[in-house]
Amino acid sequence: MEQLDTKFIQFLSMISRQKEIRSITELALNLGVSRRMVYYYVDKLNDFLKEKKRPTLQRQKRKGFEISKIQQQEIQLWMKAQETTDYVLTQNERHLLIGLLILIENKKWQLQHLQDFFHVSRNTVIKDVQLVKEWLLTFGVTIESNKKRGYFVTISELNRRQLIYQQLYLMEIAQMDAIYYLLVHELEIVKTPQELNQAIQAIEAAIYQTKTSLAKEITELDTHILAKMIVIVQNRSKNGWIVEWTKKEAALIEERLEFKIVVQLLQQLNGYFGIDHLEKEAYYYSVLLLCIEKNVDAHFLSNPFENLVYVTKNFVRLFEQIAGIHFHNRDRLIEKIQTHMKVLYYRHVFEVQMPNYLVKDLSDRYEKAFKLTEKVSIIMKSDIVFQTSFSKGLTKTEITEIAIYFEEAILKEQTRRDVLQVLVVSDCSAVLNNVIEAHLQQLLPESLVVGNLKSKSAYYYPGKVDYCISTNLNYVHPQGETVYVSPILTIEDKKRMKELGKKQPLTLKKREKIKLLLTEFQYIENQDAFILELEKLVKSPKRELPKKYQVKMVDFLKNSEFCFVEDQEDSLPTLLDKMSKPLIEEHYIQVSYREQIKEELNQGQLIFLYSKILLVHTDYRFGSIKPGCSFLFLKSPLIVKNNKEVQLIVFLATEETMAHVPLLFELDHLLQSNFYEILIKTASFQAATQQLQS
Template identity: 25%
Template sequence: MSLDKRSTAILMQLINADSYLSAEELTEKLNVSRRTIYYDMEKINDWLDSLGIDKIAKVRSAGFILTAEAKKQIPNNLESMQAWHYEYSQDERKAWIAIYILMGGQRYFLEDLMKKIRVSRTTTIEDIKSLKADIRSFHLQLDFERKTGYTIRGEEAEIRRAIGYYLSIAIPIQNQHSLVAALQIQFNDSISSAQLLEFLRQVYHLLYQSEKQLNIKFTDDMLYSLSLRIVLFSIRITQKNDIKMDVVEKEVLRKTKAFLVTKQICCELERIFKTPFPDDEKFYLTTYLLGARVNYSEEDRNDNILSEELMNVAKKMTHQFQILACTLFDDQEMLVKNLVLHLKPAFYRVKYGLDVEKNIVDSVKSKFEEVYSLTQKVIEPFETLIGKPLPENEIAYISFHFGGCLRRAGTTLISRKKALVVCANGIGTSQILKQQIEGLFSTIDIIDSVSVRDYEEKDYMIDLVFSTIAIQKKDVPVFVVSPILSDAEKESLLKKVNAIFNRSQKQHLATDRIIDVIERYATIHQKDELVKELRHYLNRPEITIAETYKPNLIDILKEEYIHTAQSVSDWKSAIKLAAHSLIEDDYITETYRDAMISNVEKHGPYIVISPKVAIPHAKPEDGVKQLGMSLLKLEEAVSFSNDSKHDVFLIITFAPFDQESHLRALSQLTGLFSKRDTVDRLIKLQSSQEIYQYIKQSLIEQH
């Protein structure tokens, strides 16, 4: 009897669910068909039955559910499950083959690897061939020799980067339970799984203590992830596989507080692993401390040069994002400070090639495509500072930050219930989740976003909790959710929250009547539980979650709102003339026009987004009645400052109705004007019709 990865994932979803999970919700979460879900349910129930655990129940029109007793028993059985109980996917098999060989300690031949990953000779050979090709991206080489078996050769820094990458595939760390369950495995003959877990416990404690010295708090999943990496790197050191660090980089790292703390950690690691740690290893582990994602950090006094540079970068990025998104954030100082909190560890991750982040790019692109696109356009100052291009994962995490800012700016809350967001993935993830939840529930006020440890160690005056991982329930309901909510998850969450908190007179009356009928013909053994289940079932509103409509540029910039003029007396006149048709047709008020002018007076020519192009705008609440846009093309440039770089021929008046609906059109517009030849061509065109047709054709060619 085996339990594969997908079946395990379904089980974890059911364990963490407070109520029923529908087949639709599971198909969307796991990206599989309904038939696959039902097939997996049969396998899971067979596995549960073999262990004497209550099977998954299926209730028509509601979904799947586990009994409370089953939820208690399953995690222990998963943790104690022997390796042969688990079927690996191809990616997992390749990851484990790589880890076994990279961690050394013994000779691995084909038969050894077949036993480890539990597949046929032919499948193992195919996996090794595929791995041989994949591992070249790390500048490593997979070889075979008759005497020594399979080996992976290359620079130690690349080997450790590969270890980190394949660990993220083989052991997707979410919490302590999933990590312990996955580590019921021997990496090599010299170290047992029990020893490995003891090493992990001790290193985790060292890192936990280091938080006070560094005056930071790691994200929960980062603390486990970093602990495991340090354990495996330490094993490499005991095998005399030492790292080499650049002399100049060592001098830079030596000045950081993290290096002083790392030296103390390495003293303890020498005791734990009974081997000396070379100085270069201390510098190398320092880069991991500096690159670790944090929930909280006080600036290191000895690192104030980098902090000052990052502050300037964060200001530039925030300023440019506001221009591109045509919005103004209220508390810009706090937004910049939070962005620096993310940029600092990202700086070290990119600089030293530390591949320790989860792959979230596809998820972010599918849910926040426009925000991700705009973020790509504002990262240049950060890339210049690092001297390297940003990986997509890092861009995705920065887009979390800006996405949260947009949601926060566009959300009006009517606070009735107090809630807490608990997130193991860091500030960026928790902020975007917080804004999604606030957008769903106008009567819920989210008072804070905290780590799992903060939630467990402190008391909060709250009514409910939204968490990205399973946590200990106290005296309030806990709803386990994904960091990025799908439509099915949003609908399910609305049902579950309403089921608990919407206690109207009508619902109570309906439940009471049903209970009365049941009691006439049957004996109720668990009345309170039955009442609860009935209220869950009866309070399932038919809700359709519609994504915010995001029209294309050509849907907003209509031909009748494109105008040309020979010249204007000054930039204020240019804005007034550009906005005139929108005022005439009731898209904006005169107050909005005045607010656009006031913003330039207050903030300077920030609306000049590229040479010869300006996009004046204000906040939706300043007088936008409906989403609109107009374009004014001048034959003679008007200047928005004394600097010639602010001479403008094209003025696009933008009227955003909210913080999101205009993002697709705006992304297309900035993409259009990012090309110098496109701008020059538009300036030469004479009529509104010519300009409209050229923009329309350019957008078609973009796709």
């Protein structure tokens, strides 16, 4: 047992804290490995226990195995005493280290140097370096090499440090503490793991003290990375490599409270271990603090951010209007998005890119929220106040980050059902943790996240837990099953989540289904039908999930009952009465939904998707049952408030789970084509639809 690997350490950590492993299958599922690998780990552990003359783990037929206190103590002692540098590196771990060694450039790194450091073949190093080159090229950075410097890159110090921070971020979320020690050991910063831990703890303690002074809270994850970054950057700083700032940037940094706090922090750490170029480095770490994601910012409304507050409120208002939803906890949503907007603002000002691996998965995974947020950002580009804060607009990454807050708010607005009790344990940012929650809601539709806690406090959670979903590989919850996942769920993670859902039948409380019946049936007028459905529900032993609607706009365009063409002008309320009639008769909406739309239009809440094209809809809670739409074309435009012309009206029925949003996307795609031009020429929905399809 002289060599370690990540999964084996995770296996040891889990069994050293649990008295009993009930099932090999469950253990394999929770670790994300095969049953065969678990048996291999057990045999490997038993070899060690035999060396220590301790009882080995005994598998029970059709069960798991028990672990005694003596066995657990031996495992824990071995893990503490194990030489951290004696580690089996995976290909990914080598890539991280090679990238960091080239970026830090503590000495000349040539092919032979890397081969000796990793104890691998020349061909392996060549392949590894090639992959690192491909990674850096995605940032527009080219690895060069010569006899004098070995492998090196030519970029600004700020960009270099951003890439170093990104590698440390990857290392932290994968919890590669042993790999980090290998790095600092090679850089000759510390001599032992104990010395490194003491240094990191001292820095983290100093960072935690800034929370009270700044009235802001950064995540546990970023605290760990920032502490490790301070240790690493000393190697650059002592060689005179410092980030340069313009006078304007320096003046802006000095105005912020973060600068004063960072100076005090570095002075405090300087007494513990020397900080080279302390005053100059204070500017860099101040910017880093400003650009790091915040869980809490008590000053989110403070000066000089009135413009950003306006941008955030307008962003939320437009999202509500386009999506047809009203957030009950609107103020809390604005606070969260405004806190993030401040971070984005500073990143734009200082041109700092922080690591983010959400876009690739989440812009597709949460397509509804993302596309709606993207639509809002496009509209916001014409806003002068928005242009002042974000002259280049928002990137896809930034749009995705904002969309996550909307996704979280939408999920919380939806009805909670009788569910599995799930506890999320993660030291990552609130954004990442919210993403995990959102994934759980989709992968386990009947799950209830009872808490989203840091590993330090999760152990003392008093409530019932069926499953603990943890991104911390060293955490084991005292009750329920602990399942380990990546901060960004992989395909394998998602498969395992779905398997958890199969262990307990999905349920829906009957009283909630009665509420659905009360919504769907106008039972005062249709008492017999309502009573018949109610009797079926009471007698039925089965419990069902809510319906999942799949609707297409073209189906409504082809149905003449939902399409209207008017020759003469009527008042807008009269036109809405005509358009809503088929939707009411077919149980898409209730009369109350139409009346609420009239009230909102009377207040001047008009949504023009394009010139002369009016979208009318509102929150489903006013009486919309399922997604649908109707259309009305006016041969002569109607003049409404502010002398705006209306020629095409789209009446949209919304739905609780946002099933109406795909109709909005279809409508947007339709209006970007020549459908509207054909409609003006032919005054026929049927002709316009047929020509478009042909």
